[in-house]
Amino acid sequence: MATVRNACSAIAVALLIAVPFLHNGYLTGLLVVVAIDALAATGLGLLVGAAGEVSLAQAAFMGIGAYATALLAGHGWNAWLAIIGAGAVVVALAAVVGYPTLRLRGHYLTLATLGLGIIVFVALNEASPLTGGPSGYGDYPSLRIGALRLSGDVPFYVLAWLCVALAVIGGAALRASWRGRALRAISASEVAAASVGVSVRARKLEAFVLSAVAASLAGSIYAFYVGFISPTSFGFEQSVFLLVMVVLGGAETATGPVFGSLLFVIANEVLQALGSHLFPSTAQSAVAALQIVAFGIVLIVVMRLLPRGVAGAWLEKVAR
Amino acid sequence: MEQFLLSGLAIGAIYALVAVGFVVIHNVTGIINFAQGEFAMCGAMTAAALAAAAVPLPLALLAGVALSALVGLVTWYAALRGAANSSLVVQIIITIGASIALRGIALLVFGSSPKSVPAFSQGSALTLGAATLAPQQLWVLGIVIVLMALLWLLFERTRLGGALLAAAMDRQAARLMGIDPLAMGAFSFVLAAALAGIAGVTVAPITLATYNMGLALGLKGFVAAILGGISSVPGAVIGGLLLGIVESVGSGLLPSGSKDAIAFVVLIAVLFARPEGLFGHRAQRV
Amino acid sequence: MPHMLQRAAVVALSLAIGGASLAAPAAGAGGAIKVGVDLELSGPASVWGTPQLRSIQMVADDVNQHGGIDGKKIELVVLDNKSDPTQSLTNAKQLVEQDHVSAVIGGGTSPTTMPLLKYMESAKVPLISDGAANPIVTPVEERHWVFKTPHNDSVIAEAVARFLARKKLQSVGFISVNNAYGDSGLRQFSATAPRYGLKIVDQEKFEATDSDVTAQLTKIRDAKPQALVVWAIPPGTSIVAKDAAQLSLPQTLVFSQGAGGNAFTELAQKAANGVYIVTTKIPVASQLPANDPQKKLLAGYVKEYDSRYHEDPDAIAAFGGDAMRLLATAMKNGGGDDPSKIRDQLEKIHNLVSLSGIYNVTPEDHQGLSINDLVIAQFRDGKWNLVAGK
Numbered sequence: 001m002a003t004v005r006n007a008c009s010a011i012a013v014a015l016l017i018a019v020p021f022l023h024n025g026y027l028t029g030l031l032v033v034v035a036i037d038a039l040a041a042t043g044l045g046l047l048v049g050a051a052g053e054v055s056l057a058q059a060a061f062m063g064i065g066a067y068a069t070a071l072l073a074g075h076g077w078n079a080w081l082a083i084i085g086a087g088a089v090v091v092a093l094a095a096v097v098g099y100p101t102l103r104l105r106g107h108y109l110t111l112a113t114l115g116l117g118i119i120v121f122v123a124l125n126e127a128s129p130l131t132g133g134p135s136g137y138g139d140y141p142s143l144r145i146g147a148l149r150l151s152g153d154v155p156f157y158v159l160a161w162l163c164v165a166l167a168v169i170g171g172a173a174l175r176a177s178w179r180g181r182a183l184r185a186i187s188a189s190e191v192a193a194a195s196v197g198v199s200v201r202a203r204k205l206e207a208f209v210l211s212a213v214a215a216s217l218a219g220s221i222y223a224f225y226v227g228f229i230s231p232t233s234f235g236f237e238q239s240v241f242l243l244v245m246v247v248l249g250g251a252e253t254a255t256g257p258v259f260g261s262l263l264f265v266i267a268n269e270v271l272q273a274l275g276s277h278l279f280p281s282t283a284q285s286a287v288a289a290l291q292i293v294a295f296g297i298v299l300i301v302v303m304r305l306l307p308r309g310v311a312g313a314w315l316e317k318v319a320r
Numbered sequence: 321m322e323q324f325l326l327s328g329l330a331i332g333a334i335y336a337l338v339a340v341g342f343v344v345i346h347n348v349t350g351i352i353n354f355a356q357g358e359f360a361m362c363g364a365m366t367a368a369a370l371a372a373a374a375v376p377l378p379l380a381l382l383a384g385v386a387l388s389a390l391v392g393l394v395t396w397y398a399a400l401r402g403a404a405n406s407s408l409v410v411q412i413i414i415t416i417g418a419s420i421a422l423r424g425i426a427l428l429v430f431g432s433s434p435k436s437v438p439a440f441s442q443g444s445a446l447t448l449g450a451a452t453l454a455p456q457q458l459w460v461l462g463i464v465i466v467l468m469a470l471l472w473l474l475f476e477r478t479r480l481g482g483a484l485l486a487a488a489m490d491r492q493a494a495r496l497m498g499i500d501p502l503a504m505g506a507f508s509f510v511l512a513a514a515l516a517g518i519a520g521v522t523v524a525p526i527t528l529a530t531y532n533m534g535l536a537l538g539l540k541g542f543v544a545a546i547l548g549g550i551s552s553v554p555g556a557v558i559g560g561l562l563l564g565i566v567e568s569v570g571s572g573l574l575p576s577g578s579k580d581a582i583a584f585v586v587l588i589a590v591l592f593a594r595p596e597g598l599f600g601h602r603a604q605r606v
Numbered sequence: 607m608p609h610m611l612q613r614a615a616v617v618a619l620s621l622a623i624g625g626a627s628l629a630a631p632a633a634g635a636g637g638a639i640k641v642g643v644d645l646e647l648s649g650p651a652s653v654w655g656t657p658q659l660r661s662i663q664m665v666a667d668d669v670n671q672h673g674g675i676d677g678k679k680i681e682l683v684v685l686d687n688k689s690d691p692t693q694s695l696t697n698a699k700q701l702v703e704q705d706h707v708s709a710v711i712g713g714g715t716s717p718t719t720m721p722l723l724k725y726m727e728s729a730k731v732p733l734i735s736d737g738a739a740n741p742i743v744t745p746v747e748e749r750h751w752v753f754k755t756p757h758n759d760s761v762i763a764e765a766v767a768r769f770l771a772r773k774k775l776q777s778v779g780f781i782s783v784n785n786a787y788g789d790s791g792l793r794q795f796s797a798t799a800p801r802y803g804l805k806i807v808d809q810e811k812f813e814a815t816d817s818d819v820t821a822q823l824t825k826i827r828d829a830k831p832q833a834l835v836v837w838a839i840p841p842g843t844s845i846v847a848k849d850a851a852q853l854s855l856p857q858t859l860v861f862s863q864g865a866g867g868n869a870f871t872e873l874a875q876k877a878a879n880g881v882y883i884v885t886t887k888i889p890v891a892s893q894l895p896a897n898d899p900q901k902k903l904l905a906g907y908v909k910e911y912d913s914r915y916h917e918d919p920d921a922i923a924a925f926g927g928d929a930m931r932l933l934a935t936a937m938k939n940g941g942g943d944d945p946s947k948i949r950d951q952l953e954k955i956h957n958l959v960s961l962s963g964i965y966n967v968t969p970e971d972h973q974g975l976s977i978n979d980l981v982i983a984q985f986r987d988g989k990w991n992l993v994a995g996k
Contacts, residue, residue: 018623243409
């Protein structure tokens with residue numbers, strides 16, 4: 001199993017390195033979006049896979065990261081410092097939200113993150129004088145390295161995938177460390193883990209904050225790449241999609257969510273391209289609706305094929 | 321202030337119907353059903369389409385509710401029957417997949433423009449002191465009261481209802497008593513979808529029916545169910561009414577754009593004080 | 607299973623790379639001119655996106671039936687942006703780089719248009735947006751390649767303010783839907799109102815998904831303005847009208863043009879009697895005086911739309927058709943299928959009689975309509991009635 005996984009990863013890395021040399025703006029740009037999603041999904045994967053908690057606010061953390069970065073940069077901060085500043089804001093928020101919620105048994109983190117996501121969305125919409133409200137915000141400078149302005153697909157391709165690589169390596173290292181073992185123990189049984197001396201609350205809080213930081217970084221990159229942000233990109237639906245990417249690719253490994261993001265975004269694009277070219281323009285409204293139906297059905301089918309969840313299927317395989 | 325309370329009560333009754341459906345499904349099958357709002361939408365859109373085709377209103381409404389119930393049944397069989405043992409994440413994604421598929425079908429069949437459903441009765445608004453209530457809002461309140469009474473009868477006085485309650489309390493024990501949990505699961509989905517369908521056709525004359533109206537309805541119903549305690553049917557009703565009133569009073573007193581946030585702030589506050597909701601039993605570890 | 611999905615992901619990546627590299631040829635089969643369309647066919651804004659696509663399709667078909675562009679047919683390449691800004695950007699890239707379109711029509715609203723601006727400027731392909739907000743085409747120095755067909759919200763706000771001032775009303779309330787459309791209207795009207803001696807005494811918002819706005823309307827009623835401006839889209843506009851009637855609000859209601867056609871009139875019905883709307887001429891096309899330059903075109907458009915789609919067209923759908931007409935005109939005038947020439951020709955469009963008005967596009971004005979293309983209509987007995995004067 002490990003060899004197959006490593007082979008997949010090697011092929012994927014080789015392909016990813018090759019892409020910028022193809023000089024195809026569409027493909028490169030698409031994979032920038034994949035990388036941004038993959039970064040947030042990797043963070044979420046740590047929380048879901050290692051700690052066993054479901055967050056429905058990952059996109060909200062992306063949004064806070066994006067807006068904090070854009071606002072700081074728009075008010076004179078150095079762009080890179082703005083990214084770090086945004087990360088700090090998100091760490092603080094995640095700590096404040098996670099600390100009281102994670103002490104409760106049951107799915108209260110999930111509910112609290114559901115509420116957090118909505119509250120963040122409303123806050124971004126309402127703080128109109130500052131954030132531009134529903135009309136969005138674009139008044140901030142670009143990312144620079146020295147005097148060189150980062151623009152276009154290739155620089156962000158490199159930046160985003162580098163960050164993904166760092167996140168994956170970091171995640172793998174964490175999972176292999178004593179922290180990772182503690183998280184897995186907690187995920188299996190909190191009571192048992194606590195009884196052998198694991199600091200349940202501390203470990204879960206760490207995982208939650210780390211996953212939020214990954215989301216914040218993803219949001220910051222998004223803000224500079226697109227050059228314009230609005231609250232609709234960071235709502236509940238996007239949080240759900242990130243969750244799907246995690247579960248699709250496999251939450252218990254560090255690389256799983258990356259594969260999930262690749263599959264999710266590329267499958268969507270392929271479907272769009274097919275729909276647009278195979279059917280006449282008069283049928284496109286129906287095609288759009290059919291794609292939505294197909295997406296819903298695929299979600300159901302894929303999840304049903306793994307009725308005991310990804311971890312369950314994996315354990316089954318390994319046990320044989 | 322009376323206006324805020326009255327309007328809040330009317331919309332709260334709709335949330336209550338959706339919330340009760342949530343609770344019924346969750347109690348019997350353990351599933352959190354994110355497609356609940358779409359059940360309501362199916363009923364509303366069907367009734368609207370039939371009404372536009374000159375079908376008499378009562379028939380159109382009944383057909384809408386019946387279709388919702390059918391959709392609930394199909395969703396159970398196609399998507400969720402084996403999923404009760406899956407992890408929360410998988411369940412969430414399956415029900416969200418169902419809600420997306422239903423939305424797509426509605427978009428395909430009905431298109432994206434809002435459709436109207438005639439109000440159940442014509443007439444001008446009723447004035448109660450300083451507040452007014454539209455006739456349709458009175459219908460909403462009346463229907464919810466009648467339904468709650470019928471539900472009580474169902475659970476307390478019929479065998480089927482008793483079996484449902486038994487399955488909700490302890491699936492294994494119920495099975496030992498000859499109650500088939502899968503049949504109860506199917507029935508819970510049919511019941512919840514029918515309730516949602518009634519909510520949908522009743523609120524459509526007020527809001528117009530759109531193919532994505534289920535999103536907001538489902539979310540609000542879910543919040544109401546959690547507020548009341550996800551294991552309690554009366555709790556869901558109270559939760560729904562409370563949510564409606566809090567929202568209405570909130571938009572009356574605070575800047576009106578923050579209304580959605582108010583509901584969730586209240587939810588989180590209640591959860592911290594009382595994690596099992598206002599009327600729930602101590603939460604079991606799922 | 608997990609590794610199977612990972613294998614699938616790698617396959618998908620390879621397919622994407624392969625598919626993208628085998629891009630479609632620059633010219634369409636048989637020498638067609640490709641126009642990309644990036645619209646909201648699903649999601650919250652689809653109530654506008656689908657009608658806009660129909661309108662574009664109608665105009666394109668009309669052009670093709672009358673000989674096309676120097677014999678070449680217009681071919682539409684349509685992608686759904688799902689009302690999502692990121693998807694809109696990806697779509698634009700697919701249209702420009704994979705399909706090699708000569709121009710792009712889209713997004714259908716402002717949030718899906720703004721992310722495209724930087725890209726279209728660097729890709730040097732013309733973009734005609736159906737979004738309403740001013741920042742789409744300003745500042746002009748940064749918008750060489752971007753045009754839009756709807757009136758700027760500032761102009762609509764001006765028309766509303768002018769109408770209210772003419773009716774000698776001074777204090778107004780303002781209620782808007784809590785999205786980019788309502789937000790833009792709020793900003794523009796707040797800026798314009800003082801210039802016409804109007805004072806906004808209370809300002810409220812409601813969510814697009816709200817079913818009840820009596821709370822907000824009660825607050826407005828308590829502030830006692832003389833009129834209420836409503837800046838929203840269906841179904842919210844109908845709910846405002848109905849609730850206002852339910853509360854017996856004494857204020858005159860004035861709607862921005864987003865109020866909607868059938869969706870508004872069907873639901874609001876009697877409740878909407880007496881309300882005003884600032885709109886392009888489409889909802890009142892049959893009542894236009896005989897010497898109105900748009901009358902003939904609009905009559906044909908309404909009839910065709912009705913027979914094809916069995917409902918009356920509303921003002922918003924027409925923006926799509928206008929975008930297509932602008933492109934077709936630019937192409938016929940020497941633009942052909944060359945993006946750069948099309949762009950230059952767009953800026954020279956003069957007195958083009960179209961659906962939403964008469965377009966005069968210049969290098970400084972990439973929108974092209976004036977306040978004179980707007981009319982005031984009042985709702986009475988099931989339909990909009992043109993109000994004389996402005």
